[in-house]
Amino acid sequence: MSELPKTVRLVEVGPRDGLQNESAHLPAAMRADLIVRLADAGLTHIEAGAFVSPRWVPQMAATAEVMSLLPARAGVSYPVLVPNEKGLDAALEAGAGEIAVFAAASQSFSQRNINCSIEESLERFAPVTERALAEGLKVRGYISCVLGCPYEGEIDAEAVAWVARELRGLGCYEISLGDTIGVGTPGQARNLIRRLARDVPLSELAVHYHDTYGQALANIYASLLEGVSVVDASVAGLGGCPYAAGASGNVASEDVVYMLNGLGIRTGVDLDRLVAAGNFISEQIRRPSRSRVALARSGAKASEVA
Numbered sequence: 001m002s003e004l005p006k007t008v009r010l011v012e013v014g015p016r017d018g019l020q021n022e023s024a025h026l027p028a029a030m031r032a033d034l035i036v037r038l039a040d041a042g043l044t045h046i047e048a049g050a051f052v053s054p055r056w057v058p059q060m061a062a063t064a065e066v067m068s069l070l071p072a073r074a075g076v077s078y079p080v081l082v083p084n085e086k087g088l089d090a091a092l093e094a095g096a097g098e099i100a101v102f103a104a105a106s107q108s109f110s111q112r113n114i115n116c117s118i119e120e121s122l123e124r125f126a127p128v129t130e131r132a133l134a135e136g137l138k139v140r141g142y143i144s145c146v147l148g149c150p151y152e153g154e155i156d157a158e159a160v161a162w163v164a165r166e167l168r169g170l171g172c173y174e175i176s177l178g179d180t181i182g183v184g185t186p187g188q189a190r191n192l193i194r195r196l197a198r199d200v201p202l203s204e205l206a207v208h209y210h211d212t213y214g215q216a217l218a219n220i221y222a223s224l225l226e227g228v229s230v231v232d233a234s235v236a237g238l239g240g241c242p243y244a245a246g247a248s249g250n251v252a253s254e255d256v257v258y259m260l261n262g263l264g265i266r267t268g269v270d271l272d273r274l275v276a277a278g279n280f281i282s283e284q285i286r287r288p289s290r291s292r293v294a295l296a297r298s299g300a301k302a303s304e305v306a
């Protein structure tokens, strides 16, 4: 496989993966405001939050309130993370149409993130996915640490493939491969996708790369060349990972859209509006955007003024 896809579906994870790790705990109305701006920019899959323990991740408290503030919009979905049946109850109550369960390819990360082994997590997800599917929800599956773990180092692609098969067996329509600490390089990303493609159709794989080592765009490009066409990204490069010290945010959505535009790949996203949404949230959390595109544009504006 060496042809690039003609279109890429972006899954915007900034309001969840991003904000869950920002020290600023934003009120629900501001989180909803960000999500609306992202939808205005043309994003159709925007993670709205997580129904997890507020003791574990206080930034995601009030996800139900965020959901209640989101206008229904044709063609736009607002998935939420759910770790167990309690989370599913809350998601159903909030009217979610899509949930994501999240496993890991590393036992140590699984323990630190959701307080159980990988096997236990899959057992926990079984009734969650069964009930969610019966209720008509879509279910996405995440796998963390696919290219490295903060506690165990290298991760065997066979371990990733096993978890992917299990999640698929539970009914996940798509498996998102998380380089949680952003250590992977393009050759590793390519080899992983090739290995995974033996178990999961390429059309059901998504990539979710953090940018800690500055490799995320290159890893996305390598994955696109292998036939992946769904990419997770976080506006303004928000975030990191609460259980992976030093991990930076996901690759910035603005930078991904800029690259895809340059490759002639359609996303349906308006880059100007996306940059504006990223600048908005960066101002709210009082730190500069981590999007290189946003920074380049603000630099260009500043020099115009001077």
Ligand SMILES: CC(C)(COP(=O)([O-])OP(=O)([O-])OC[C@H]1O[C@@H](n2cnc3c(N)ncnc32)[C@H](O)[C@@H]1OP(=O)([O-])[O-])[C@@H](O)C(=O)NCCC(=O)NCCSC(=O)C[C@@](C)(O)CC(=O)[O-]
Residues within 6 Å of the ligand: 017, 020, 050, 051, 052, 053, 054, 056, 057, 081, 083, 084, 086, 087, 088, 102, 113, 114, 115, 142, 143, 144, 145, 178, 179, 180, 208, 241, 242
């Ligand atoms: C899974 C648990 C709950 C286990 O945590 P636990 O302590 O083992 O759970 P528990 O069942 O013993 O419950 C402990 C307390 O949490 C409450 N609780 C229990 N469940 C819920 C729930 N759903 N919603 C709200 N509250 C809940 C429960 O009611 C109880 O409250 P208490 O009686 O002590 O007052 C906990 O470990 C947890 O919430 N972890 C979430 C961690 C998390 O959100 N991590 C970030 C998301 S994963 C990620 O970012 C990676 C990803 C997806 O982006 C991909 C990548 O980049 O790698």
